Amino acid sequence: MRKGSFPTERFAPLRTPFYYYDMDLLRSTLDTINHEAGKHEGFCVHYAVKANANPKVLRAIRQAGLGADCVSGGEIEASLRAGFPAQKIVYAGVGKSDWEINLGLDSDIFCFNVESIAELEVINSLASQKGKVARVAFRLNPNVGAHTHANITTGLAENKFGIAMRDMESVIEEAALMKNVKFVGLHFHIGSQILDMGDFQALCNRINDLQNQLERHHIKVEHINVGGGLGVDYQHPNRVNMADFKSYFDTYAQRLKLRPGQTLHFELGRAVVAQMGSLITRTLYIKQGATKKFCIVDAGFTDLIRPALYQAYHKIENISSDDPLEAYDVVGPICESTDVFGKQIDLNQAHRGDLIAIRSAGAYGEIMASCYNCRPLPTGYTSDELL
Numbered sequence: 001m002r003k004g005s006f007p008t009e010r011f012a013p014l015r016t017p018f019y020y021y022d023m024d025l026l027r028s029t030l031d032t033i034n035h036e037a038g039k040h041e042g043f044c045v046h047y048a049v050k051a052n053a054n055p056k057v058l059r060a061i062r063q064a065g066l067g068a069d070c071v072s073g074g075e076i077e078a079s080l081r082a083g084f085p086a087q088k089i090v091y092a093g094v095g096k097s098d099w100e101i102n103l104g105l106d107s108d109i110f111c112f113n114v115e116s117i118a119e120l121e122v123i124n125s126l127a128s129q130k131g132k133v134a135r136v137a138f139r140l141n142p143n144v145g146a147h148t149h150a151n152i153t154t155g156l157a158e159n160k161f162g163i164a165m166r167d168m169e170s171v172i173e174e175a176a177l178m179k180n181v182k183f184v185g186l187h188f189h190i191g192s193q194i195l196d197m198g199d200f201q202a203l204c205n206r207i208n209d210l211q212n213q214l215e216r217h218h219i220k221v222e223h224i225n226v227g228g229g230l231g232v233d234y235q236h237p238n239r240v241n242m243a244d245f246k247s248y249f250d251t252y253a254q255r256l257k258l259r260p261g262q263t264l265h266f267e268l269g270r271a272v273v274a275q276m277g278s279l280i281t282r283t284l285y286i287k288q289g290a291t292k293k294f295c296i297v298d299a300g301f302t303d304l305i306r307p308a309l310y311q312a313y314h315k316i317e318n319i320s321s322d323d324p325l326e327a328y329d330v331v332g333p334i335c336e337s338t339d340v341f342g343k344q345i346d347l348n349q350a351h352r353g354d355l356i357a358i359r360s361a362g363a364y365g366e367i368m369a370s371c372y373n374c375r376p377l378p379t380g381y382t383s384d385e386l387l
């Protein structure tokens with residue numbers, strides 16, 4: 001069984017659990033993104049900050065030249081602090097509060113992705129108080145299903161996100177009557193952890209139809225934003241440590257009919273950061289239960305909630321032992337039955353003190369950590385600082 005390579009001797013003095021970020025893998029992922037997106041005219045890639053907002057990670061992503069996709073005022077602040085230029089920040093979310101909109105206006109961000117008429121009216125009125133004109137894109141709900149977990153599809157008519165397609169023209173016309181907003185684009189996001197390029201093709205077909213419809217009404221759109229959602233291989237992080245960026249960008253280049261001068265924006269989160277991160281935890285006890293063995297570790301769902309929240313799979317490796325394999329349920333210390341990282345997982349025989357790596361945890365890991373049970377938040381270490 002192939003395992004990841006980790007500087008385990010550097011880990012020895014660190015308090016567990018902690019996140020470990022492989023910055024070489026992050027940088028080569030960013031290089032691949034720039035290379036594959038750069039082949040196509042007008043493609044602009046933003047990083048979805050909600051996947052991982054560790055300042056060291058954000059800085060590396062900004063240095064690679066990506067923009068930032070934010071879903072809260074806090075993320076706008078984190079992005080500005082990490083040095084993202086305001087002209088590369090987009091701000092989405094169904095429930096933007098006034099202070100968050102004001103922060104976006106004061107910082108002159110590139111665009112607000114607007115999800116309702118009610119929100120458009122508030123942005124218009126707050127912008128007018130400042131004598132500004134806010135650039136807005138409308139997030140449309142394309143009613144395109146994604147073949148992914150039900151909790152992470154966002155583009156179906158039943159989901160809370162976006163404006164219904166049938167309201168598209170009336171919303172654009174309404175915006176044209178408002179003095180302090182300028183309609184500049186259309187925004188979509190159909191879900192997350194999508195591996196079937198057919199789902200992105202379906203989105204392209206939908207956007208082509210909508211663009212034809214707008215053209216008949218002589219409505220001009222400066223940019224199209226197709227959101228994120230590209231998935232990664234959680235089963236084989238060692239063999240396949242990078243998302244299929246080539247197929248992803250090529251799909252859009254081939255299927256989406258951009259109009260002259262239009263730019264195409266992407267908001268990738270998971271695919272940028274998932275594989276470079278691991279949660280490193282220490283084995284506390286091996287417990288023989290009535291029917292199986294438990295490997296009890298010092299990380300819990302407070303540190304990585306994806307398995308408890310969406311039954312997500314993460315590959316788990318014992319990075320301190322090369323002993324023969326044994327099956328364990330790998331569980332945390334939290335007082336909830338859902339605090340399980342994996343059931344009947346083959347690990348090299350585990351002993352008290354062994355370090356366990358929970359792989360592909362760079363996205364929606366550290367950022368979703370909580371202090372439940374008064375547990376301290378895990379630290380994020382980069383490979384750069386442990387060298």
Ligand SMILES: *Cc1c(COP(=O)(O)O)cnc(C)c1O
Nearest residue numbers: 048189192228229267268269270
């Ligand atoms: C979450 C989100 C993203 C990023 O999704 P990933 O699956 O992590 O790529 C992009 N855009 C919007 C609007 C989002 O809500």
